[in-house]
Amino acid sequence: MSRIFLPFSTKSLALWMLPLIGACSSAGQLVTSTVDGASSYYGTDSFTLVATSPANFGLVSKAQYAPEAGQTCKVYSPGLGGEVSRRHQKTDDIDIKDVEQTASFNIPLSYHVAGCRMELQRVELSIEARYGPSSLDIAGDVGGISIVSNASHNENDSATTAHFRGVCTWMFQLSEARIQKDGISKVLSCSAASSDWTVPNDYMERSKIGGSIQKTKLNNSKVTVDFRVAGEEEPSMDNRWIKTVKGWKPCQGTEKSNRCQTPPSFKSFKMNGRECTVYPNCVEQEHTF
DSSP, X not given: OOOBOOOOOTTOOGGGOSOBOSOOOOTTOEEEOTTTOOEEEEOSOEEEEEEEEOTTEXXXXXXXXXEOTTOOOEEEETTTTEEEEOBEEEEEEEOOOSSOEEEEEEEESEEEETTEEEEEEEEEEEEEEEOSSSTTOEEEEEEEEEEESSOOTTEEOOSSEEEXXXXXXXXXXXXXXXXXXXXXXEEEEEEEXXXXXXXXXXXXXXXXXXXXXXXXXXXXXXXXXEEEEOSSOEEXXXXXXXXXXXXXXXXXXXXXXXXXXXXXXXXXXXXXXXXXXXXXXXXXXXXXX
């Protein structure tokens, strides 16, 4: 099966359009809901999330809370014209900078508002990175840590620490955007890595960065998320480029297909204001006079 990676904006939050009650704060700090005036606060039990991002990468941690089992915790939504279940999200982030960064976030295990007790269900990880100087030269991917109540076969068994690793690969393609037509754009694919920083060769066997942790093991623990950038870039889709000793060459498609033909013919593309025939070196041979 061909691999196809579509551009992803980590600023999208489609799954959390329901009202977010309260605001971000440290554990135990009292905050006031702007929706119904109810007081709200985080519980004292928490864990520390330690995240390391490579140069030109950033990370957004989104701790997501939902009512505990047996509680309805309804609130009226003017936008929907009816009652919905309360939701809450605590957001921490690492801004994109041109150096490697490490940051620590305190993640409470519970959140309370208007008599409703919510529990942490998941920490979503949104990775965003910059590959060029243009405002368009940015891409991202997602991962996450699920909080489970019962033991499962893929749960992290460490009582005090957990370490999740990931490898991010830049995947290049010919841009379809009018402003970058026939230029190079990139998408980002981040996959969970083993303890020796390897990922499966088969894309169908890869998973996103993260995993699951049993809730009873989280209090006072440290969870580390660490990711690296793969040394080699790859095409974003199969059978669109052919690798040669000089670099990757984009195929000239036909009216019926954009795939490489047999025998293949190639086309040029634009990169940094130059007319190019191979990626990433632009030209197949540099002459020295």
